[in-house]
Amino acid sequence: MTDKAIAPKYRRASGSSLIEALADALTSIKAEDKLTDLELANFLGKDGQDSGKAYRTGYAEMPVTAFLRGCEVWNGRFANGALALIGMKLVPLDAGNINDRASLSALTRLLLELSVALEDGEITHDELTAMKTAIEEAGKVVDRLRSPSLKVVGE
Numbered sequence: 001m002t003d004k005a006i007a008p009k010y011r012r013a014s015g016s017s018l019i020e021a022l023a024d025a026l027t028s029i030k031a032e033d034k035l036t037d038l039e040l041a042n043f044l045g046k047d048g049q050d051s052g053k054a055y056r057t058g059y060a061e062m063p064v065t066a067f068l069r070g071c072e073v074w075n076g077r078f079a080n081g082a083l084a085l086i087g088m089k090l091v092p093l094d095a096g097n098i099n100d101r102a103s104l105s106a107l108t109r110l111l112l113e114l115s116v117a118l119e120d121g122e123i124t125h126d127e128l129t130a131m132k133t134a135i136e137e138a139g140k141v142v143d144r145l146r147s148p149s150l151k152v153v154g155e
Contacts, residue, residue: 027056044062106138106140
């Protein structure tokens with residue numbers, strides 16, 4: 001279902017592509033954190049090097065408890081590649097702990113960077129890469145505003 005006429009909202013990811021995305025994430029985490037397959041398995045609440053290797057290579061589908069343990073330990077770094085395939089992302093509940101004044105600054109900073117990037121009529125990959133920090137900070141503000149635990153002054 002790679003037809004561009006189909007809105008991304010209505011696309012479905014195959015099970016194998018979801019497993020592959022999680023395997024890719026585990027491969028990156030293993031390399032970045034200098035972990036062994038046994039350590040991966042332990043973080044996922046499993047015993048034995050074979051489990052870590054099976055999940056990292058995509059040879060085995062992990063149980064929901066292992067997936068949730070991975071989310072607990074590595075947050076979106078682990079899950080967001082797979083979740084993006086179904087139009088979602090993982091964000092810690094405290095991701096948006098930022099005060100109202102800093103929130104306005106973060107959003108304004110992103111708007112300024114977007115405005116400058118759009119002066120020539122398009123935003124390039126390099127421009128998006130350069131504004132990664134501003135995008136992440138503004139994203140935290142938006143996540144905070146979506147949070148059901150947001151306390152509104154005057155209530």
